Amino acid sequence: MESNAKLNINFLQFPFFLDIAGYTTDGKHLIRSDSLFQTEPILYLQSLGTEWFTFLVVLITSMGSATFFAGIIIITTFGIDFRKGFLLFQLLIWTALITETFKALIAFPRPDFVDSRVLNLEDGIKNTSPFNGNGEKGFFKVPDREILEAFRLQDPLPDSPFGFPSGHVALTTVLWGGTSSVFNSRTISRLAPAAVLLVAFSRMYLGRHFLGDVLGGAVLGLTILVAFSYFLKSPLKDEFFKKENFEPAFRQKNLFFYSIMFVVPTLLAAMSLVSGEVAGFFLGANMAYLLIIRKGLPVDSGNSGQRATRVFIALMLFGISTLLLDFGLATVETSSYSGTTLIEFLKAFIPALTIWVSAGICTKLDLYGIEEVMENSSENKK
Numbered sequence: 001m002e003s004n005a006k007l008n009i010n011f012l013q014f015p016f017f018l019d020i021a022g023y024t025t026d027g028k029h030l031i032r033s034d035s036l037f038q039t040e041p042i043l044y045l046q047s048l049g050t051e052w053f054t055f056l057v058v059l060i061t062s063m064g065s066a067t068f069f070a071g072i073i074i075i076t077t078f079g080i081d082f083r084k085g086f087l088l089f090q091l092l093i094w095t096a097l098i099t100e101t102f103k104a105l106i107a108f109p110r111p112d113f114v115d116s117r118v119l120n121l122e123d124g125i126k127n128t129s130p131f132n133g134n135g136e137k138g139f140f141k142v143p144d145r146e147i148l149e150a151f152r153l154q155d156p157l158p159d160s161p162f163g164f165p166s167g168h169v170a171l172t173t174v175l176w177g178g179t180s181s182v183f184n185s186r187t188i189s190r191l192a193p194a195a196v197l198l199v200a201f202s203r204m205y206l207g208r209h210f211l212g213d214v215l216g217g218a219v220l221g222l223t224i225l226v227a228f229s230y231f232l233k234s235p236l237k238d239e240f241f242k243k244e245n246f247e248p249a250f251r252q253k254n255l256f257f258y259s260i261m262f263v264v265p266t267l268l269a270a271m272s273l274v275s276g277e278v279a280g281f282f283l284g285a286n287m288a289y290l291l292i293i294r295k296g297l298p299v300d301s302g303n304s305g306q307r308a309t310r311v312f313i314a315l316m317l318f319g320i321s322t323l324l325l326d327f328g329l330a331t332v333e334t335s336s337y338s339g340t341t342l343i344e345f346l347k348a349f350i351p352a353l354t355i356w357v358s359a360g361i362c363t364k365l366d367l368y369g370i371e372e373v374m375e376n377s378s379e380n381k382k
Helices: 016-021 040-047 051-064 066-079 081-108 143-153 165-185 186-205 209-231 235-239 252-270 274-296 302-330 338-366 370-381
Strands: 023-025 031-033
Touching: 023 165, 040 186, 051 066, 051 165, 051 186, 066 081, 066 165, 066 302, 066 338, 081 209, 081 252, 081 274, 143 302, 165 186, 165 209, 186 209, 209 235, 252 274, 274 338
Parallel strands: none
Antiparallel strands: 023 031
């Protein structure tokens, strides 16, 4: 009986793991091949794909979409806890704002621009890139200078052109990490890494991001989460829910909240550092919050049926407004950048503003159970 048997595994037989780790092989030796911004890992992943697998991955990547986040926020805000839901909403829209600012400042292309062999499996768009190489070798090397110059000189740039950092990964990281922090849930904290890894894998497989993009998105998301954790422990969190801090008054706290909620995103949009969509969601959500808090935040009471009805109303208003705007503005033709940005802005601003409308309708219909709470309070006093 051998007591010191050795586990002998030839990892050269598993090219999938080698490609993801940034290595290739000649059958006998490991060779360092690519970098954070090389396309070999993406090409290898796509070579393994099937039609059904691609369909599944597209569903996975939708976990990082604006529609998915909106649904989660509405369910949390109207069905569970209004304040915690709006804290998560703020976390997401700030992450989107910061991510888009980094994207515009760094201006790195997506993989399908760098290499014509990479397929955009998410949108099914034919790759017309004139480039078919990977650029400079070296793990920390950025895409080739010629490719970067050609990409940045495009006029106009295509929709969602920038790759680094990955917005899907950054937003997924803060959503599940932030939810875990707000609700102090160990279960969510255990599930969060799996959700982030799945979305990161989907972005690479679909040809939308390099390895460096998804790692950058994860690092950015974690950094924002650290800042968010400090915010939750600070007095500023309680100040955010005080009605007097949002009255039209020249007080220091009022000016601070108005500046970060309205002035900052407006300036970033005016400087073309964020898209009209992100600016619309940011300003629409904050305008909705401003209108709600001035009348008083809803009380998180009501039975299960009332909570489910509140969620249904909010989802319906958000969904119907989105569909109507998509349909109505689809026929509007504009060739100017400002015109396109305005349309993107309205298609995000108005649905986000429906949160205020939904809260008002739910209050009118007594779906927060306020009358029942008052009756019980009166009976207890007797």
